[in-house]
Amino acid sequence: MFQDTFAAEMATRVGSRVEVATDNNLVEGILSTVTTNLVLVIEVDTGYGDNTNLYLSVDSINFVRFPAAAA
């Protein structure tokens, strides 16, 4: 059901809406890319501005939350 490693499980969820917590930050966006050491989250701007790419070190992630899909 779940992959053996954290990075591998994250990789199966690319494209999902996600909240990523580090020691001092909470990032919300779309999970875009996952490698062994790096995660890319695209912070979605509700306005007309450009989206922001946020790169996070996998080792710095405290937890990742995948909100339940709206019914």
Added chain:
Amino acid sequence: MPNLTNRQQNLLQLANQLSQNLVNNNTGTANNVGLNKNVSLDLPGIDFDAGLNLGLGSDDRTGAPADPPPTTPTTLRDVLLGLVNEQVEVTTPFGPVTGTLIAVRDDYVVLVETDGAQALVPFENIELVSEL
């Protein structure tokens, strides 16, 4: 054997034969399988005491060792494995995550929060685990 009636002498003889049989039985076994015999006879003017003890189990000294004490977890992963399907709070430097622990994998755990969201928490950033 002075001062004994014929009846007492017969009884004493029977008792001697009986005790001799018991001694033979007890010394004839190579290992103790828990069979001990003691017989009590009350004769007029003669006290002859023995006991009967039928132990059906084997010798405790040669049996299996006593049950080992309950194992205590030695790693955080062991603790978490013991809490699967329980309500837990996992604390990280950012803050706590609360939910039902549904999986423990090689380097992370999966919690389902009350609103249905799934949270993946890597071991390396777990500071505290508590069962709710």
